[in-house]
Amino acid sequence: MYETNTNKQKIKLFLVILIPILITQLSMYAMNFFDTVMSGNAGAGELAGVAIGSSLWVPISTGINGILMALSPIVAQMVGAKKEQDIPKTVQQGIYLSIGLGLVVSIIGFLFIEPILSFMDLESHVRYVAKYYLITIGIGIIPLFIFNLLRCYIDALGQTRMSMFIILLSLPLNIIFNYVFIFGKLGFPALGGIGAGLASALTYWLCCGITIFVVYKVNPFRAHKIFSSWTPPSLHAWWEQLRIGVPIGFSIFFEVSIFSAVTLFMSVYNTFTIAAHQAAINFASFLYMIPLSIATALTIAVGYEIGAKRINDAKAYSYMGIASGVVIAFLAGFILYAFDDPVAKLYNANPEVVALTKNFIFYAIFFQFADAFGAPLQGILRGYKDVNITFWMSLVSYWLIGLPSGWILANYASFGPYGYWMGLIIGLSAGAITLFGRMIYLQNKLSKQFNKKILNQY
Incomplete structure (x- = not known):
């Protein structure tokens, strides 16, 4: 991150931060995408089982991971305020916290x-697939949380291309693992x-392994010596991250779980309906990685400018992100x-x-x-x-x-399972409107405080 003086410079820097984040997010979700697509090609029952398991896991x-995201604005503001000496111990406490949360x-x-x-109320095979899908994915819980914590640190420094590089290395291997274990290749049973x-x-x-290596060996991360001179776990330091992270998480x-709750309510319908719902929500969620990436880039850019006390620059980035x-x-x-049919x-x-699936995709639009927007x-x-x-x-x-x-539209109107998707539209729209109002209020409040401080200097 660095200071910008014109809108053209801001757009250029914003894109430099955003594009690697976007590729990273799309690649990360591509893992779930290929899980779903490849499971679906193994059978509707497999797809339904993964749908139920994902609805609980995601x-x-x-x-x-939202709790761990607190590290991004914390580190971004430290960089903006030129307090980089505090970064190593902050990241170390975040690693302790991610391990604790994983346990x-x-x-x-x-x-x-x-x-x-x-x-x-699930068919026996669907329940079996869902149960062991959750058990096997649980093997990777702690490394997943450590990876996401370190990724937030990397991104907060503006080095978003490094996160992109790590994920692009991992994605092809994930597809190979899926092919081997789902369909039973190279001597492994078809699971x-x-x-x-x-x-x-x-x-x-x-x-997780690649990210630890990068932070330990590659500059500029190496200069922070994250894995040297470890400080002992500190409840106070944990609280500072949790105070910001828990509301984010x-x-x-609440946003993600409403989709999962809908999937669970769908369990009263047949396996084909569950499978179609999961397919449509999976692809729509894949597209959602784009605005989510914009959100992550905005957290870094706005956090940096606020740390440096540049209120108007933070506002400029905000409206740039909304327009995007x-x-x-x-x-x-x-x-x-x-492209609903393909x-x-x-x-x-x-x-x-x-x-x-095509019917559900129509509501996803x-x-x-x-x-x-939200x-x-x-x-x-x-x-x-x-x-x-925002919590x-x-x-x-x-x-x-x-x-x-x-629930009302699904059970007391003629919409059936599509009623739940109409509820999603209503809820997400209400959330976007209220968040916009909060942003306007906050920006006006900070502008008044900033202007008052300038007047007091004279």
Whole structure:
């Protein structure tokens, strides 16, 4: 990161940060994408099992990774304020925290996977695939969290191309692992959807190992000596990260978990409906990586400018990011509308599953508009370290407005399973509107404080 003086310079720097993040996010989600597509080609039951397993795993993993994302604005503001000497101990405490959170998630999963799946009305094979998909992917929980923590540190320094490089190395191996374990190649048994979980776990270990090597050996990370002179775990340091990270994590959890909750509610429908829902949500989520990448870039850029006390520059980056999100919304909507049939056939060749998937994709066109507008706003507010209010906004928008609306439309109107998707549209739209209002309020508040400070100097 560096100071910019014109909008042209800001656009150039923003793109330099954004493009590697975008490639990284698309590549990371491509792992889940290939899990789903390749499992679907192993059978509708395998796809449905992975759908149920993912609906339980993804909200937890993204929520915890959201907590670890607190490191990005913290480090970005340290860089902007020229306090880089504090970075090593901050990252070390983040590593301790990621290991602790990984252990907690593993214990909770061990205790509750079986009761949760038994509670759901699933076909026996679908339940079996979901259970062991979760167990195998759990092997990689701790390395996944350490990797994401270190990636936040790398990105906060503006070195987003390094994260891109690590993921681009790992993605082809993930596809190979999927091919080997799902379909039973090179002498391994065909594990179907369970093989997708094992492939993901092995990839998490690979990503973690490469990232540790990079941080230890490659400049500018090497200069911080993250793995030298370890400080002991500090509850105070953990609290400083959790104070920012927990609201971020829960905000992400509330947004992601509403999709998972919908998948769980879909368990009352037949296997084809579950499979079609998962296929459509998987591809729509793949497109969502674009506004999510914009959000991550905005957190870094806004955080850096706020750390340097450049209020107007932070505002300029904010509106640049929002405009990018709107453009992406129209592009993603066109892709979903124009290519619904080939997209549906990527996941499964069954005509009934394809027809249902295309119906779900139609609704995805509308809710991705709200996503493309709302995600950058979340990134902006994280850059300001304004995270508590977004936590409550997410809870109300997604769980008190979106999900109840979907349940009513699905069960008391003629929409059936599509009613839940209409609820998603309502909830995401409500969230985007409230986040925009919060951003305007915060920017006006900071501008008044800044102007008052200047007047007091005279």
